[in-house]
Amino acid sequence: MKIRILLLFTFMIFSSSAQKGANSEAKIKAVFLYNFTRFVEWPARSFSSETAPFVIGIIGEDPFGAYIEQAIVGEKVNSHPIVIRRFNSIAEIEDCHILFVNLHDGGMIKQVVAHVSGKNILTVSDANNFAGWGGIIRFYSEESKVKIEINTTAAKAAQLSISSKLLSVSQIY
Amino acid sequence: MINEPVVFVIDDDIDDQEIFGIALDRASKNANCVFANDGIHAIEKIKNDESFIPDFIFLDMNMPRMDGSECLTELRKIPRLNHIPVYLYSTSLDAVGIDKSKSLGATDYIMKPSSIFELTDILKNIIKTKVFTALMIFFSISMIPQISSGQTDSISEINALKKLSVTELMNLTVTSVSRTPEKLTDVASAVQVLTRKDIIRSTASRLPGALRLVSNLQVAQGGSHDWGISSRGFNGAPIASSTLADKLLVMIDGRTVYTPLFGGVYWDVQNVLLEDLDRIEVISGPGGTLWGANAVNGVVNVISKDAKETQGIFASVASGTFAPGQAAVRYGSHVDSSVFFRVYGQRFVVGSSKFIDGTSARDEWHLSQGGFRMDANLSKRNHLTVQGDVYGGEEGDTLTSNMNGQNVLARFGHTISNTADISVQMYFDRAYRYFGSSRTSYVVNTADLEAQHRFVLKNKHRMLWGIGYRMLVDNIKAPNPTFTPASRTLDQINFYLQDRISIIDEKFDVTLGSKFLYNYYTGVELQPTIRFAWQFVTDNTLWAAVSRAVRTPSRFDTDVTSFTRVEHEKYVSEKVVANEIGYRFRPIQPMSISISTYLNYYTDLRTLDSTGSQLAPFVFGNNMNATTWGAELSATYIATNWWKIKVGYTYLNKKFEKTSPLVLQNHELIEGIDPANQFLIHSIMDLPKNFQLDLIGRYVDALPAESVTGLPTTPAYFELNARVAWEYKNLTISVNGNSLLSDHHTEFGRVLVKRSVTGKVMIRF
Numbered sequence: 001m002k003i004r005i006l007l008l009f010t011f012m013i014f015s016s017s018a019q020k021g022a023n024s025e026a027k028i029k030a031v032f033l034y035n036f037t038r039f040v041e042w043p044a045r046s047f048s049s050e051t052a053p054f055v056i057g058i059i060g061e062d063p064f065g066a067y068i069e070q071a072i073v074g075e076k077v078n079s080h081p082i083v084i085r086r087f088n089s090i091a092e093i094e095d096c097h098i099l100f101v102n103l104h105d106g107g108m109i110k111q112v113v114a115h116v117s118g119k120n121i122l123t124v125s126d127a128n129n130f131a132g133w134g135g136i137i138r139f140y141s142e143e144s145k146v147k148i149e150i151n152t153t154a155a156k157a158a159q160l161s162i163s164s165k166l167l168s169v170s171q172i173y
Numbered sequence: 174m175i176n177e178p179v180v181f182v183i184d185d186d187i188d189d190q191e192i193f194g195i196a197l198d199r200a201s202k203n204a205n206c207v208f209a210n211d212g213i214h215a216i217e218k219i220k221n222d223e224s225f226i227p228d229f230i231f232l233d234m235n236m237p238r239m240d241g242s243e244c245l246t247e248l249r250k251i252p253r254l255n256h257i258p259v260y261l262y263s264t265s266l267d268a269v270g271i272d273k274s275k276s277l278g279a280t281d282y283i284m285k286p287s288s289i290f291e292l293t294d295i296l297k298n299i300i301k302t303k304v305f306t307a308l309m310i311f312f313s314i315s316m317i318p319q320i321s322s323g324q325t326d327s328i329s330e331i332n333a334l335k336k337l338s339v340t341e342l343m344n345l346t347v348t349s350v351s352r353t354p355e356k357l358t359d360v361a362s363a364v365q366v367l368t369r370k371d372i373i374r375s376t377a378s379r380l381p382g383a384l385r386l387v388s389n390l391q392v393a394q395g396g397s398h399d400w401g402i403s404s405r406g407f408n409g410a411p412i413a414s415s416t417l418a419d420k421l422l423v424m425i426d427g428r429t430v431y432t433p434l435f436g437g438v439y440w441d442v443q444n445v446l447l448e449d450l451d452r453i454e455v456i457s458g459p460g461g462t463l464w465g466a467n468a469v470n471g472v473v474n475v476i477s478k479d480a481k482e483t484q485g486i487f488a489s490v491a492s493g494t495f496a497p498g499q500a501a502v503r504y505g506s507h508v509d510s511s512v513f514f515r516v517y518g519q520r521f522v523v524g525s526s527k528f529i530d531g532t533s534a535r536d537e538w539h540l541s542q543g544g545f546r547m548d549a550n551l552s553k554r555n556h557l558t559v560q561g562d563v564y565g566g567e568e569g570d571t572l573t574s575n576m577n578g579q580n581v582l583a584r585f586g587h588t589i590s591n592t593a594d595i596s597v598q599m600y601f602d603r604a605y606r607y608f609g610s611s612r613t614s615y616v617v618n619t620a621d622l623e624a625q626h627r628f629v630l631k632n633k634h635r636m637l638w639g640i641g642y643r644m645l646v647d648n649i650k651a652p653n654p655t656f657t658p659a660s661r662t663l664d665q666i667n668f669y670l671q672d673r674i675s676i677i678d679e680k681f682d683v684t685l686g687s688k689f690l691y692n693y694y695t696g697v698e699l700q701p702t703i704r705f706a707w708q709f710v711t712d713n714t715l716w717a718a719v720s721r722a723v724r725t726p727s728r729f730d731t732d733v734t735s736f737t738r739v740e741h742e743k744y745v746s747e748k749v750v751a752n753e754i755g756y757r758f759r760p761i762q763p764m765s766i767s768i769s770t771y772l773n774y775y776t777d778l779r780t781l782d783s784t785g786s787q788l789a790p791f792v793f794g795n796n797m798n799a800t801t802w803g804a805e806l807s808a809t810y811i812a813t814n815w816w817k818i819k820v821g822y823t824y825l826n827k828k829f830e831k832t833s834p835l836v837l838q839n840h841e842l843i844e845g846i847d848p849a850n851q852f853l854i855h856s857i858m859d860l861p862k863n864f865q866l867d868l869i870g871r872y873v874d875a876l877p878a879e880s881v882t883g884l885p886t887t888p889a890y891f892e893l894n895a896r897v898a899w900e901y902k903n904l905t906i907s908v909n910g911n912s913l914l915s916d917h918h919t920e921f922g923r924v925l926v927k928r929s930v931t932g933k934v935m936i937r938f
Contacts, residue, residue, distance in 0.1 A: 027331060027334060028334065028342060030331065031331060031334040031335055031337075031342060032339075032342060034335060035335075035339055035342070039339070060763075061763050061811060067331060070331040071331050071334075071335060088813065104711050104712055104759075128711075145343055146342070146343060147343055148339075148343070165339070166339055169339055169340050169343060
């Protein structure tokens with residue numbers, strides 16, 4: 001965060017010279033969300049039909065902008081076309097398969113986690129203690145790189161099976 | 174040939190490792206890349222793991238500890254790796270090196286490719302996996318930047334990222350800083366950022382109009398081409414083509430544009446193609462530590478997009494009731510995958526306004542401008558920007574004035590690591606202006622060279638320092654000598670150092686810094702600052718700062734001889750000590766709020782003092798002090814994904830104190846005619862069927878009359894600008910209304926700002 005501020009100051013003097021083709025955090029995370037559809041298996045009953053959509057939901061402010069749509073355009077999970085839904089409140093959360101929780105208030109996150117518990121939903125967030133609050137996947141940054149922490153107990157509870165390939169490169173909570 | 178080749182890359186450069194990883198993934202879908210950070214690390218790895226037998230080894234020639242040839246010698250001593258092809262590479266090819274490496278047992282010696290595409294080709298040839306050729310062709314097509322909109326570019330970038338493995342994704346360095354205003358919650362100053370979207374989704378057709386969208390600026394239109402723009406007060410009395418506001422530092426792509434003539438900005442000639450802007454950052458409050466000598470009350474930094482992000486053609490034409498014609502065109506393309514450029518041209522014709530008494534102000538004007546920008550990624554770590562503009566225009570007034578200017582700028586940036594970089598910038602700027610009414614011409618040539626270095630010390634200190642030299646040569650020609658001497662060469666040298674110390678990691682930090690500025694008139698000036706930022710809860714930052722900034726004398730303050738006695742050796746810089754406290758937070762997720770308050774003490778403010786002499790009745794002195802205090806509130810609320818609202822409110826109060834009885838009466842009004850309260854609301858709304866509705870409401874308090882320049886009282890006003898647009902694929906058609914609520918109002922003096930409606934067509938492809 002402090003780097004960010006310093007960078008901001010830097011760029012106020014000289015305009016953005018170091019940002020070309022930047023791998024913005026949002027872009028990388030959007031691609032991760034897409035990748036999760038490849039490394040996680042959802043039970044068949046989480047889909048109402050063979051062609052029912054695979055839903056990636058976002059609650060809180062959408063940090064991805066167009067990136068998430070670009071990442072999933074034309075993609076399918078088996079026979080299920082991937083779609084993006086944005087939710088404005090907890091009550092609005094419908095049946096989805098991946099839920100990106102862009103909230104930072106612990107109380108609200110716990111509410112979201114409680115709301116989706118028992119459903120086959122892969123919850124993903126940036127929040128510091130996300131795994132501790134029962135979330136499944138947390139993005140964190142280490143040396144300006146995006147890393148992943150997985151709460152395997154929560155994944156099991158949601159009846160999701162996560163590929164060992166993903167687990168092997170992630171930190172296990 | 175080999176189903177799952179293992180490629181071992183020995184390179185000390187993390188970025189090169191990353192490039193290898195991406196290129197290899199493209200060259201062969203099944204290949205696995207294993208990295209070692211240097212020769213010693215590589216040998217250790219091979220010795221520790223008997224089962225590790227790579228299919229290919231790529232070895233960097235230049236590495237610390239153990240270089241490529243030493244490492245090769247060691248590798249060839251290991252029996253199980255005897256037959257493995259080893260490719261040595263380096264940034265340059267020299268015959269001696271090639272011969273030596275071959276004699277040591279290198280399979281080949283290759284030149285380090287400058288692009289991923291070339292490397293992909295090389296790897297493809299080496300690995301010879303023909304099966305994936307089709308895939309690679311797809312890649313090259315999707316990755317070569319095409320003449321297309323930015324969105325397509327980012328789609329291909331996303332596609333490229335999607336092909337990376339999870340491990341590779343995790344190894345990508347996030348290079349982008351927070352560029353959205355929502356993420357500014359942790360910045361310890363009163364910064365507002367105007368994004369391109371904010372600007373495009375407004376009725377602004379030129380830069381001053383865009384600055385109206387920044388709630389912590391006072392923007393007052395004083396005529397067809399005249400604008401007074403200031404922050405935290407001191408929006409000085411209007412003069413031809415500008416106002417006496419002289420405490421704001423304005424930069425366009427790193428080039429300082431306030432005039433050394435009087436320290437203010439000629440807003441009529443500060444034009445940019447709004448379409449190609451990346452953002453405008455506005456800081457209210459002193460920025461003296463890092464910026465120039467004029468950043469007493471604020472800094473406006475206009476930043477245009479990288480040429481890579483403005484590929485393709487953009488064209489717009491507009492016509493309206495006040496500005497009969499505006500046209501702009503831009504063409505962006507590329508030489509290869511690392512060199513991008515754009516050229517643009519624009520012209521506008523603006524009508525004449527009327528005075529309060531109904532007579533014409535005869536201030537119609539027109540201006541044409543063209544320019545270019547080139548951005549080259551010389552290598553992964555080196556970036557070069559070269560850009561320039563040329564403009565020329567003519568303005569009415571009592572007699573015709575004209576102005577023209579040229580500038581060229583080059584900026585080189587070198588990234589040392591994630592937290593360290595160096596940048597060097599140089600520019601030349603010429604600005605010419607002929608004032609018809611006083612038959613005076615003014616030309617100023619500026620040469621500027623700056624360098625900056627940023628690095629982290631012991632994980633706790635984020636250091637930033639820089640040096641700069643600026644030379645200004647001007648010449649003023651007038652029928653009667655108004656300025657003596659007519660020509661001056663002014664040197665400015667500056668040095669600054671800033672340390673941001675992390676006291677409690679991520680929670681509390683202190684920034685200490687100072688700028689040391691040498692200028693022709695007053696010698697060395699010190700501009701220190703201390704800033705505290707305390708993030709007590711995520712997205713809740715409390716900050717405080719004490720800073721000192723100076724406004725060094727301008728030609729106007731020291732050399733005017735037509736009606737003043739010159740005592741420039743006695744004239745000193747104006748100074749401010751600013752105390753600020755601010756709070757940035759998010760009460761709910763989609764809303765960010767920033768509150769800042771300030772208490773500023775100004776000393777040695779410029780005054781016009783009576784001399785008692787008939788010939789030169791006045792002399793400029795420094796006989797006024799002032800105290801200003803106020804608050805700025807701004808909030809952004811993203812109500813839904815189709816509705817964004819920004820609101821801003823500023824309050825300003827001030828008190829002046831004259832330190833000499835000789836000071837002209839009401840002098841404080843020459844220095845600043847400011848509203849006490851201002852309110853702004855900007856609503857950006859996407860409607861169904863590709864329609865957009867954008868509204869801007871502005872309330873500005875009354876301004877007092879000012880007798881010296883004959884300014885009458887300006888009543889308080891509330892005005893509304895509205896934009897309705899329809900966007901279909903590449904085409905945007907909009908109707909823009911300005912000041913819709915009344916037929917006319919005044920903002921700064923005697924000139925009426927009339928209701929106007931403009932139709933605009935834009936096309937991008």
